[in-house]
Structures are given as structure tokens and as C-alpha cells.
Amino acid sequence: MAEEPRRRGAARTDELLRVTLELATESGYAGLSIEAVARAAGVGKHTIYRRWPSMAALLLDALSRVWTTDLDYRDTGDVRADLREQFLRSVPALAAPPIGPVYRALIAEAQGDETLRATLYDRFLRTVEERTLARIVRAQLAGELVAGVDLTFPAEVLCGALYYRHLLSTRLPDEKAVDALLDMFMAAYGR
Amino acid sequence: MAEEPRRRGAARTDELLRVTLELATESGYAGLSIEAVARAAGVGKHTIYRRWPSMAALLLDALSRVWTTDLDYRDTGDVRADLREQFLRSVPALAAPPIGPVYRALIAEAQGDETLRATLYDRFLRTVEERTLARIVRAQLAGELVAGVDLTFPAEVLCGALYYRHLLSTRLPDEKAVDALLDMFMAAYGR
DNA sequence: GGCTTTTCGGCACGGTGCGTGCCGATAAGC
DNA sequence: GCTTATCGGCACGCACCGTGCCGAAAAGCC
Numbered sequence: 118m119a120e121e122p123r124r125r126g127a128a129r130t131d132e133l134l135r136v137t138l139e140l141a142t143e144s145g146y147a148g149l150s151i152e153a154v155a156r157a158a159g160v161g162k163h164t165i166y167r168r169w170p171s172m173a174a175l176l177l178d179a180l181s182r183v184w185t186t187d188l189d190y191r192d193t194g195d196v197r198a199d200l201r202e203q204f205l206r207s208v209p210a211l212a213a214p215p216i217g218p219v220y221r222a223l224i225a226e227a228q229g230d231e232t233l234r235a236t237l238y239d240r241f242l243r244t245v246e247e248r249t250l251a252r253i254v255r256a257q258l259a260g261e262l263v264a265g266v267d268l269t270f271p272a273e274v275l276c277g278a279l280y281y282r283h284l285l286s287t288r289l290p291d292e293k294a295v296d297a298l299l300d301m302f303m304a305a306y307g308r
Numbered sequence: 309m310a311e312e313p314r315r316r317g318a319a320r321t322d323e324l325l326r327v328t329l330e331l332a333t334e335s336g337y338a339g340l341s342i343e344a345v346a347r348a349a350g351v352g353k354h355t356i357y358r359r360w361p362s363m364a365a366l367l368l369d370a371l372s373r374v375w376t377t378d379l380d381y382r383d384t385g386d387v388r389a390d391l392r393e394q395f396l397r398s399v400p401a402l403a404a405p406p407i408g409p410v411y412r413a414l415i416a417e418a419q420g421d422e423t424l425r426a427t428l429y430d431r432f433l434r435t436v437e438e439r440t441l442a443r444i445v446r447a448q449l450a451g452e453l454v455a456g457v458d459l460t461f462p463a464e465v466l467c468g469a470l471y472y473r474h475l476l477s478t479r480l481p482d483e484k485a486v487d488a489l490l491d492m493f494m495a496a497y498g499r
Numbered sequence: 500g501g502c503t504t505t506t507c508g509g510c511a512c513g514g515t516g517c518g519t520g521c522c523g524a525t526a527a528g529c
Numbered sequence: 530g531c532t533t534a535t536c537g538g539c540a541c542g543c544a545c546c547g548t549g550c551c552g553a554a555a556a557g558c559c
Contacts, residue, residue, distance in 0.1 A: 129506090129507090146419065146420045147420055150545060150546085151545080151546075151547090152544080152545055152546080153545090155508095159508080160508070161507070161508045161509060161510090162508095162546090162547080162548090163506090163507080163508085163548085163549095164506080164507065164508075166547075166548085167506080167507095221419040221420065222419070222420075224415075224416075224419050224475075224476070225415075225416040225417075225419040225420065226416075228337065228412040228413070228415050228416040228475075229338055229412065229413075229416065231478060234476070234478055235478045237476070238476060238477050238478065242476060242477070267488075269488075270484075270485060270488030270489065270491075270492070271488070271492050273469070273472075273485075274465065274469045274488075274489060274492060276472070277468055277469040277471075277472030277473070278464070278465045278468040278469060278472075280468075280472055280476060281464075281467070281468030281469075281471055281472050282468070284415075284419075284475065284476070285415070285418075285425070285428070285429060285433055285471060285475070286425070286429045286433070287422060287425055287426045287429065293461075294461060294464075297460075297461030297462070297465075298461065298465060300461075300496075301461070301462050301465060301492070301493070301496045301497075302496070304495070304496035304497065305491075305492045305493070305495035305496035306492075306495065320535090320536090341515085341516060341517085342516080342517075342518090343515080343516055343517080344516090346537095350537080351536085351537070352537045352538060352539090353517090353518080353519090354519085354520095354535090354536080354537085355535080355536065355537075357518075357519085358535080358536095363517095
């Protein structure tokens, strides 16, 4: 039994993030606590507290590891099809472990912590809104959407409608919902 | 010191809901626990557990007491103005105590409890969506909106966009956001 | 290579809330 | 006036929080 030497520093940090995601996958939302991560990693709690001030901070970093940038929209020249594909692709990705449980845990903690709510928005949701905005602005410049309209809020509405279902209902956004959302968007701004 | 006789039965139940709302107003989200309610009401924990199986159940009933039915839309014949008025009116009502803290506490608990999430949706959000739908269907029948379109999803999108801001961002829906949302809705379905 | 410094795992602590069990007291129902 | 259900109070074991202290082990330095 060759004893693995104790890892330290950056290697430990990385391993802790990995263990956190594993734990989220196996135990789900309910099992996510600092004690549980320490136990699963065979680590003292100090080793975690030295790196992150709270469970929320740890979860934010863990989420960053898997919040892949493949949320980028394609640009086939058909804005409706590109939005549709991306929306439908993001639904299972957001709901499945490890993203789903970690995300839910953060949302829950953020309800009682205004600062965390702002951080969560800045690090994840704002990016989603911005990329959505970028894609529809490109469509606007290409003549697919009406010109002369500020699309910032419409981009937010598109994202908001999807997250509303994720977080507040038990129905995930399905094809029907996504199509209806895009119907509304295209009816408003399509040409 | 005329001792108030111990209240029992329905009177106690009512008082406990009142105390819960008071506690939410004074201590906010963080102070909401069964122990805290029992302490504030001068009551044994059993007295609460006998009535509600969990904090979430207690909060749901408490929320019902203040989730006033004044979320009803007016019907002045101008659907955009009626929606706008109602949206702007609901924003501070949802954010302020006691609704704000209680609602946040429920959202937080619902993240780890699928059943609660469904109950929360059924008892509150669905009503909001249905009343919104009813108002815009009336407008459709009155010829204010285009005919022959199913407005179920658009009603959900309207509500979803507002709740998205409430729960996931630090910016409450303001006049600009509501106007932009209504711009999109009217551009899509107005005549 | 030997020494110092930092990080490590392990353990224990007090604090808080959970959900339950057991009291003797008290109000309600008959 | 007597029975019965509910009451408040207290205690328990459990879990997690965030912190402190320990001796061991790795990393860094000369």
C-alpha cells in the first residue's frame, strides 16, 4: 500500500473542488456541507476554511469548474434556430448533477445573503444574459431582427423565463415552452 | 397583572401565524426558525409541530394570510396600462416584510424539496399566472391583442421575467424594466 | 543535508436548530 | 365535577457551524 503523500497547496485546492462536485453528484443538494466535504476528502475542516470563507464561496468556485463556456451560441445565420438549440441544450445541463445540486444550494444560500446574490448574478447569470444579447444583436445587425431597438431587456426576458421554470416550478423548460418563448420574441422583434 | 388565560386550539393557531409574520418583519429571513417562533410566542415547540409538520408548512400558511388577493388586475380597457400598474404595485409588496422574508425563506427551503417547490408553485405562482392570463385573454377578446394566439406561455413569460429579477438579481424590477417587458409583449401581440 | 516554516489531519469545544420524548399543569368538553 | 386533550417547559441525541489546539509531515531555505 504505497501511501499517497499528503497533497498541499494548489493540488489540494483543486482536489477539494473535485471532491465537492463528486459529493454533489452522489449526495445531491442535501449532502452539501463543509463537514461533509471535509469527511469525503479525508481532510480537516481548517484545510477548507483556509481556502474559502464559507460553503457558498467553495460552491461558487466549484461551479466555475463545470459552468462550461459551451453556453456559447452558434451563429448559423438563423437566430431563432440558434437560440432554440442553445436553450434546449442548457436545460438538462443546468438540471443534472453536479451543476443542478450545486446551483440549487447556491440559490438557497443566496436568499439570505444579498452579497452572495450579487456575486452569483455577476459570475454566472450576467454572462448568460450578455452572450444572449450578443447573439441577438448580431442578428439585428444582420437584418434578421428589427433595427433601432434596444435588445438588452429582451435578452434578460429570454433568460429570465428559462430560469423561472428551473427554479420556481417543477416543470423544466421543454420544447413547447422554448418554442412559445421564441414565438413571442420573434413576433416582437423578427422581421 | 391579569393573566391572559392560555389560548388553545384555533385561537393559538391564528396567533402563531401572526407571531411568525411579526418575526419575519423584525428579524428577517435569518431569524425564521421553529425555535425562534416558539420563543417569540412563548410556546412549546410541540404546540407548533402539532399544527404544522415543518417550518415550510408554517410559512406557507403564514404567507397565505398576507398574500392578498389585491394582485387582481384592473380592467380599464387598456391592457398595457393595467399590466403596468399591477406589476409596479406588486414589486414593493413582494419585496417588503413580511412577504419578502417569508417568501425568500420558502424559496430557499424549496431548493432542496421538490414537493415543497410544487406546493409553492400551486398555491401562489400559478394563481399569479392564471390571473395574468385571464386579463390578457380579456384584452384579446376585446380586440386589444391579436386573435387566434394561445397566450398561456406569454402570461408565464411576463410573470417569469418579474420573478427572475426578484429572486436572482439584486435589482428589483423598476419602471424601465417593466416598460421594456411590456414593449416586448405588446410588440408581439398588440394590434 | 539539516533546519525552519507552513500546512496538514485529528480532535474537541460551545453554539444553534432540529425533531422527539416526558413531565406536571391547565383549559375544554362532557 | 370529572375526564381528556392540549398546554409550557425541559431535556435529549443529532447534525453542522466556526474556532482553537495539537503533533506530524511536507515545503522552503541555507
